[in-house]
Amino acid sequence: MFTRRQLAGVCAAALLATPAAWAQTLEAPASTYSPTVGQQGKDVIWVPTQQALIDRMLDMAEVTQQDYLVDLGSGDGRTVITAAKRGLRAHGIEYNPDMVALSKRAAANEGVAERATFEQADIFESDFSKASVVTLFLLPDLNLKLRPTLLDMKPGTRVVSNSFMMGDWQPDASVESGPTANCSSFCRAHLWIIPAKAAGVWDLGNQGQLELKQTYQALEGTLTQGSRAIPLQDAKLKGNEITFVADGKRYAGTLEGTRINGRVDGGSSWIGSRKNSG
Missing domain, CATH: 2.40.128 (Lipocalin)
Structure with missing residues (x-):
């Protein structure tokens, strides 16, 4: 089980590995909000998923433009925006209102604001049942809390987690971000495909x-x-x-x-x- 303290120990590495291109996207006037890697959130500290792993997560979910992706705890919006740039409708649920505003600005800067939407909400009180793809980067205990909701989703829905598992529910596939990704931490993704109830x-x-x-x-x-x-x-x-x-x-x-x-x-x-x- 990872703790907030253990996550904080790799925040500096994650910050150094954040691609310059994405950092430029998030640049804003000094009067606007600027997040800090490792900052405290409602349930977890914020560590952004590295771009190379986001790409692998979307690839392993075999997303198409017909999919509707929901990112649970969407942070600065990079997963949602990346999906939208592939032509998907994508939606981020984030508790921090400053992060939501930042994500909306980034989506507008990238020209995908119509497809990339964000809301300030608690993921445990939100209805994301219409999603065909769910992405998340949460701690194992939070994944377990979400697991019953995920298992009740439409069969065939794909769930992709950065690094953390779902207890004894084994993934259908796992991938690394790749040898050329220069990934130093949280470089593995896991895919679950929601099974029908066949018993x-x-x-x-x-x-x-x-x-x-x-x-x-x-x-x-x-x-x-x-x-x-x-x-x-x-x-x-x-x-x-x-x-x-x-x-x-x-x-x-x-x-x-x-x-x-x-x-x-x-x-x-x-x-x-x-x-x-x-």
């Missing part, structure tokens, strides 16, 4: 009965065909896409509410109807 018993008609137990995106269970109970292998979820192997055959399907539409290797189709939830 329970599913009726597969003449192909049997599927019983699933779910732990985040990991699945286990059995496919019962007649008197045979076949254990599932390599069973997992990626959003609402389910895959598993049973009796040497690979099954793949798309879960939509109380129904799974799928195919088996070799071309035959299968349909699962939910009998009860796990």
